[in-house]
Amino acid sequence: MKNKNQKSIYRTMTMVFGVLASLSLLIACGPKKGGGESAMVGSDAASKVYVAPGSYDEFYMFASGGFSGQISVYGLPSGRLFRVIPVFSVDAEKGWGFSEESKPMLMTSYGSIPWDDAHHPEMSMTDGVPDGRFVFINANNTPRVAKIDLTTFKTTEIIEIPNSAGNHPSPFVTENNEYIVAGTRFSVPVGANLDVPISSYKENFKGMISYIKLDKESGNMDLAFQILGPGFNFDLSHSGKNASREWSFFTCYNSEQANTLLEANASQKDKDFIMAVNWKLAEKYIAEGKGKVMNTPYYHNRWDDATHSATATLKNTQLVLDPKDCPGMIYLMPCPKSPHGVDVDPTGEYIVGAGKLATVIPVFSYSKMIKAIEKKAFDGEVEGIPIIKYEECLAGEVKKPGLGPLHTEFDDKGFAYTSMFVSSEIVKWNVATREVVDRAPTYYSIGHLMVPGGDSKKPWGKYVVALNKITKDRYLPTGPELTQSAQLYDISGDKMKLLLDFPTIGEPHYAQAIKADLIKDKQVRVYKLEDNKHPYAAKKEKDTRVERKGNEIHVYLTTIRSHFSPDNIEGVKLGDVVYWHVTNLEQDWDVPHGFAVTGAQNSELLIMPGETQTLKWIPQRVGIFPFYCTDFCSALHQEMQGYIRVSPAGSATPLTSSLGK
Amino acid sequence: MNTNTINRVLGLAVICSSFFFFSACGGSESPATEGEGTSETEVAEPVITDKGVGPISSVELGEIDEVMVARGKNVFENKCSACHKFSEKYVGPSLAGITERRKPEWIMNMILNPEEMIDKDPVAQELLETYLTKMTFQDVTEDQTRNILEYFRHIDNGGAE
Numbered sequence: 053m054k055n056k057n058q059k060s061i062y063r064t065m066t067m068v069f070g071v072l073a074s075l076s077l078l079i080a081c082g083p084k085k086g087g088g089e090s091a092m093v094g095s096d097a098a099s100k101v102y103v104a105p106g107s108y109d110e111f112y113m114f115a116s117g118g119f120s121g122q123i124s125v126y127g128l129p130s131g132r133l134f135r136v137i138p139v140f141s142v143d144a145e146k147g148w149g150f151s152e153e154s155k156p157m158l159m160t161s162y163g164s165i166p167w168d169d170a171h172h173p174e175m176s177m178t179d180g181v182p183d184g185r186f187v188f189i190n191a192n193n194t195p196r197v198a199k200i201d202l203t204t205f206k207t208t209e210i211i212e213i214p215n216s217a218g219n220h221p222s223p224f225v226t227e228n229n230e231y232i233v234a235g236t237r238f239s240v241p242v243g244a245n246l247d248v249p250i251s252s253y254k255e256n257f258k259g260m261i262s263y264i265k266l267d268k269e270s271g272n273m274d275l276a277f278q279i280l281g282p283g284f285n286f287d288l289s290h291s292g293k294n295a296s297r298e299w300s301f302f303t304c305y306n307s308e309q310a311n312t313l314l315e316a317n318a319s320q321k322d323k324d325f326i327m328a329v330n331w332k333l334a335e336k337y338i339a340e341g342k343g344k345v346m347n348t349p350y351y352h353n354r355w356d357d358a359t360h361s362a363t364a365t366l367k368n369t370q371l372v373l374d375p376k377d378c379p380g381m382i383y384l385m386p387c388p389k390s391p392h393g394v395d396v397d398p399t400g401e402y403i404v405g406a407g408k409l410a411t412v413i414p415v416f417s418y419s420k421m422i423k424a425i426e427k428k429a430f431d432g433e434v435e436g437i438p439i440i441k442y443e444e445c446l447a448g449e450v451k452k453p454g455l456g457p458l459h460t461e462f463d464d465k466g467f468a469y470t471s472m473f474v475s476s477e478i479v480k481w482n483v484a485t486r487e488v489v490d491r492a493p494t495y496y497s498i499g500h501l502m503v504p505g506g507d508s509k510k511p512w513g514k515y516v517v518a519l520n521k522i523t524k525d526r527y528l529p530t531g532p533e534l535t536q537s538a539q540l541y542d543i544s545g546d547k548m549k550l551l552l553d554f555p556t557i558g559e560p561h562y563a564q565a566i567k568a569d570l571i572k573d574k575q576v577r578v579y580k581l582e583d584n585k586h587p588y589a590a591k592k593e594k595d596t597r598v599e600r601k602g603n604e605i606h607v608y609l610t611t612i613r614s615h616f617s618p619d620n621i622e623g624v625k626l627g628d629v630v631y632w633h634v635t636n637l638e639q640d641w642d643v644p645h646g647f648a649v650t651g652a653q654n655s656e657l658l659i660m661p662g663e664t665q666t667l668k669w670i671p672q673r674v675g676i677f678p679f680y681c682t683d684f685c686s687a688l689h690q691e692m693q694g695y696i697r698v699s700p701a702g703s704a705t706p707l708t709s710s711l712g713k
Numbered sequence: 714m715n716t717n718t719i720n721r722v723l724g725l726a727v728i729c730s731s732f733f734f735f736s737a738c739g740g741s742e743s744p745a746t747e748g749e750g751t752s753e754t755e756v757a758e759p760v761i762t763d764k765g766v767g768p769i770s771s772v773e774l775g776e777i778d779e780v781m782v783a784r785g786k787n788v789f790e791n792k793c794s795a796c797h798k799f800s801e802k803y804v805g806p807s808l809a810g811i812t813e814r815r816k817p818e819w820i821m822n823m824i825l826n827p828e829e830m831i832d833k834d835p836v837a838q839e840l841l842e843t844y845l846t847k848m849t850f851q852d853v854t855e856d857q858t859r860n861i862l863e864y865f866r867h868i869d870n871g872g873a874e
Contacts (some may be wrong), residue, residue, distance in 0.1 A: 578852060581791065592791045612795040613804065613846050637795050640849035687845040712803075 094549050100542060101552045103130040108572070111504050111565040113517065114173040114187045115538070117141075118559030121168045123189055123200060128504070128515060128565055129540055131554030139198045139207045140168035140191045144655035148207075151657055152631070152666040153586075154355075156364035160194050160212050161349045169193045171220065171561040172288075176266075180227040180293045180400075180509035184570030186271065188223040188232055195219035197234055197264060199273055203576045208355040211273050214348035214370055215242040215260045221289035223264075227297045227509075231276065231331060234262040235286040235302055239309075242280070243346060253311035257283035260372075261302065263331060272354070277338050277371045278346075279329065279382070282435045283309050285318070286327070288393050288459075293400030293509050296418040298332035301403055305390040307434070319409060323386040323442065325434075326394050326405050328421065330381050337378045343371030358585040360663050376436045383425060384434060385416055386442040393459035393500075397468065397483050398509050402447060406457040406470060413457050413470055415486060417447035448486045453479045458499060459562075461506030463513025463543060469506075471498040471518065478518060478541065480548060492548040494539055496522040503543070504565035512567060516541045516548065519560040526553055536560055577641035579662030586664035588633035593617040598709040605630045605707070611645035611659065612637040613686040615711070616679070619694030623707030626671060626700055632657075632679075635664040646682025649696070656682050671698040763815070766833045767822030768855065774817060777866050784857070785864030786874075792851040793861070799868055804846055812869045817862055823848065824858045 103109050109127025112134075117124055121141030125134045142149030142158070149158050149166055158164050168191035175182035187200045195213035200206065213219050218237030225232050239257040241248050248256045258280055265276040284304035292299040307324045310317035337343070346369070353364045375382045389407035396403050403416040424430075424444035431441045456474030462483070463469070470479045476497050480490040500519045504512040518541065523534040535555035542549040581591050590596045590608035596617040599606045605628050610617045624630060634647045638661040647657040647665075651672050657665045671677070681692035699705045764770065796804035811820060815836075823830050823837060827848040830837040841847060853861070868874065 580852060593795045594790060610795065613849070615795075615804065617795065637792075638849065639792065639852035643849065686847070 093551070097549070097551045101129040101131065101540065103127065103132070108568060110568060111512070111515075112568050112571055113502075113504075113563050113565040114175070115519070115556050115560040115563035116170045116173050116189060117557050118171070118536070118561055119169050120558030121170050121191070122558065123170065123173055123187065124557050124560075125205070126554070126556070127568075128517070129551065131538070131540060131552055133557075135205060136557060137200055137205050137207065139189055139200065140165075140170055140196065140210070142166045142655075145658070147655050147657045147665060147667070150655035150667070152668055153359075153361040153664075156362040157207060157210055157353045157355060159351045159353055159364035160196070161214070161351055161366070162194060165194055167193075168196065170198075170558075172223065173562060173564050174223050174225055174232075175508075175564050175566055176229050177225050177508060178228060180297070182505055182508055182564070182566045182570070184566055184574075186229075187564070188225065190219045190222035190234065192218055192220055192237070195234065195236075197223045197232060197273070199271070201271075202571050203574050204357065206355065208357075209273050210351075210353045211264060211275060212350040212352065213260075213262050213275070214350040215258075215278060215346060215372070216240075216262060221286045221302050224289045224291055224300070224507075225266075226291045226300070226331065227293060229266045229268075231291075231300075232264040232266060232273065233289050233291070233300055233302075234264065235289060236260045236281070237285055237287065239283040239285065242348070250311050253283060254309045257309070257311070259284050259286050259304070261286065261327075261329065263334070274352075275350070275367075275370055277334065277343055277373060279334060279373045279375065281327065281375070281382075282437065284325070284327075285314075287391065290394050290396045290403075290507060292396055292403075292418065293398065296396065296400040296403075298330055299418075300329045300331055301394045301396065302327045302329065303387065303391040303394045303405065304384075305392075319390055323388050324390055324407075325384040325439070326387045326391060326403065326416065327437075328383045328385060333381045334373055334378065337373055337381065338371055342377050343373055346370050346372050357579065358583060360579070360584065360586045360665065380425075382437050383421070384437055384439045385421065385445045386431075386439060387414055387416075388412060392457075395460040395462070395468075395507060397462050398464070398511060400509075402483055404460045404468060404470075406459060408456050408458055408473065410457065411452065413450035413453050413460070413481075413486075414442075415447045415449065415483070416445050420447065421445040450479075450481050450486045450488065453481065453488055454491065459501055461501055461503040461516065462511050463503055463506070464511045465513055467513075467543075469501055469503060469516050469543070471501040473497055473499065473521070478516060478548060480543075490547055492541060492550065494518040494520055495526055495537070495553070496520055496524055500560070500562040502563045502565060504567070507564070512565075514542070514544055515551075515565075516543050517563060517565070519556075519563060521559070527555060538563075577661075578639050579660060581635075581637065581639060581662045584635070584662055584664060586633075586635070588631070588666065589635045589664040590617075590633070591635065592637070593711070596709070596711075598623075598707055600628075600707050603628050607632045607709070609634045609647075610637050611635070611647070611681065611692075613643065614681065614688040614692040616681075616692065616694045617711045618709035619711050620713075621694070621709045622697040622699075623705045624671060624696060624698050625703050625705075626674060626698060628671065628698075630669040630671065630696075632667045632669060633664055634659050634667070636661050638662070643685060644683050645685055645692075647679065648682050649679040650677040658683060674698055674700050764818035765816075765822035765826075765837070766829050767826030769818045769821040769825065772817040772821065772859070772862070774866070777870060777872075778863055779867075781860045781863035782867040782872070785860030785862070785867075788853060788857045789861050789864055792853055796846075796848075799874055805844055805848060806840065808865060808868070810869060812862075812865050820862055820865065821855075821858050824853060824861060825850070825855065 111128040113126040123137045138148035176186040195216040199209040217240040220237035221235035236259040239259040261279040285306040287303040306318035387405040388410035391405040393406040429444040430438040454472035454475040460470045518539040523537040540552040636659040
């Protein structure tokens with residue numbers, strides 16, 4: 053009913069009025085009652101999402117944790133949550149940002165930051181297909197890109213993006229992980245002259261685009277070069293595939309270059325742009341020495357599985373290309389009305405823009421774009437960057453797709469799926485003919501959507517997941533704040549079929565999914581003790597001890613089911629700082645031990661088998677303080693405890709430690 | 714081959730009976746397994762194979778090899794000593810006299826394959842009932858395990874720890 057209403061409104065009203073009307077319609081009707089939706093779901097839905105106890109899901113789904121700053125890992129089709137991987141935000145449960153070893157991962161040029169807003173998980177690719185090696189994610193607030201190793205599900209690298217603000221169009225990868233891109237959502241002044249009036253936006257503000265190189269062997273990231281883009285808001289990105297593989301595409305809005313009330317002032321023009329960047333040519337210009345050195349400090353943090361520790365490195369130089377010096381490197385394709393998503397179909401020929409205020413979905417043609425560049429079919433320029441004529445790079449438009457197109461993913465049968473925020477639906481259309489073939493309502497107000505492998509050359513076109521912005525009545529209510537809501541649809545037939553609602557953490561801006569077989573069999577189960585290079589590791593009970601260095605006490609502690617060595621410690625005095633270096637001697641899968649000590653102004657530690665982690669503890673008062681294992685480890689877990697005695701400052705109690713005496 | 718078949722029969726019986734054991738003491742989930750378990754144990758008489766269950770079916774023992782002893786001692790200290798001593802019971806049983814109590818194959822299978830041993834071997838199960846902490850695989854190779862065995866022989870022969 054809702055769709056029909058919207059369609060008739062759509063036909064009779066102007067575009068803007070239509071948007072407003074449907075917004076108010078949404079509000080007026082309000083959400084439907086949760087219990088009344090069963091008619092929408094086919095009778096076989098339950099069996100399609102049922103994964104029997106002890107059985108595995110077919111796909112891993114990595115969802116952005118949004119404003120939680122993390123990544124959450126789900127199984128599809130069940131929607132079961134397996135793990136929350138701490139990335140940009142501290143996580144007391146796992147000691148992330150609390151252990152001495154993990155603190156450097158959160159270091160930035162602004163100091164240590166305990167939180168960020170994570171948006172887009174992106175799988176590493178080999179030949180344009182997810183390879184299950186890494187997942188990357190961007191930090192939107194303090195611009196960074198993180199890499200998660202999928203053998204350990206641990207964040208192993210975070211690189212800060214200098215000269216940038218609001219790293220939104222990120223971290224999309226090229227066909228073989230040559231580069232991971234980053235970009236500026238909020239253009240800002242860069243370089244030497246930073247203290248300028250905000251009203252001098254047009255003159256002084258720039259939108260920097262960044263290319264992070266991924267070393268083929270080590271998998272290490274490094275900032276390769278940056279491109280000084282015009283002062284637009286860069287929104288999203290995707291890399292080309294096949295023939296278009298050497299190009300990246302970025303959507304821009306606010307081509308008006310407004311610096312206030314963007315809601316109205318950045319929606320003045322009929323068209324903004326998709327910016328096409330030839331990164332291969334940029335590479336060549338860098339090799340020719342066209343990059344200018346800038347000296348903005350940024351941090352590059354790396355985790356080492358051998359030392360079980362992170363290192364934060366302050367870097368100070370970056371190479372920046374100015375499009376004025378680099379002909380042929382960048383072009384602008386006009387794209388209707390504040391485009392959000394830019395998505396490249398599996399062949400690499402079609403580039404789909406999604407103007408969130410547009411009444412059409414423009415589909416650009418890579419081959420037409422190249423021809424237009426060759427014959428210079430331009431219509432003006434922005435800061436020396438040629439604007440290609442719209443018709444000259446356009447393959448066609450999807451007419452009247454719905455309201456508020458945001459993102460598009462693809463299946464393996466030539467269809468595209470576009471999320472419609474305002475009309476709250478997924479629209480399926482034929483990529484070659486641009487005809488709409490099906491639509492399915494979402495509950496409510498879909499943002500991103502995801503087909504497993506749906507931004508790659510080989511999508512697994514079995515499901516589409518709607519990542520919704522509004523939850524309302526879909527679940528049992530939990531006060532003013534509700535869970536976030538994802539919905540799973542079967543797309544194996546002609547018609548999309550809703551199968552399942554499942555809750556997610558934070559706001560899942562985007563997600564990616566991959567066949568479980570590409571990940572599950574290469575999991576690290578334990579860290580080998582003999583490979584542990586942590587400087588404070590005690591690799592056997594014989595090596596456990598307590599040492600004093602001035603007012604620092606270093607406890608070399610081990611855990612094994614179910615005792616600590618040592619478990620009686622005396623001789624610590626008020627004013628001392630105690631470092632608990634805990635090595636888990638277990639070499640068996642799924643036997644972490646936890647460590648907590650009374651009064652720690654800190655979290656627990658959760659130490660994986662073979663790992664060493666350190667908790668800093670500053671005793672606050674004289675007394676005997678217990679420490680214990682927080683992660684149930686055996687029948688005698690409750691006995692896994694110890695005592696540390698804290699004496700007054702200046703006390704003569706000798707420093708001793710013991711076990712079983 | 715023969716041992717394998719016996720082991721399988723025994724294994725079934727033991728798995729079922731161990732379900733019974735766990736559900737009886739731990740209040741485990743499903744009461745259905747209790748019934749099945751009981752009937753199976755009635756049928757199969759436990760057959761004790763003193764070599765245990767695992768990859769080791771025979772071990773050749775010669776003169777005590779001091780190089781192997783030294784290597785075994787090193788692995789033992791790193792991977793085993795947090796739970797086992799020779800003089801007293803600790804997390805697990807005292808290991809003094811182990812080579813007299815058990816066949817060398819049993820010792821190596823217990824080190825290399827503790828999970829299956831606890832599932833299937835009645836002696837390993839009895840030990841679990843006594844000590845209540847499951848012995849775990851400590852990520853050791855077959856060579857390292859053979860060296861640990863040599864170290865045990867050395868201790869039982871009156872050698873120094």
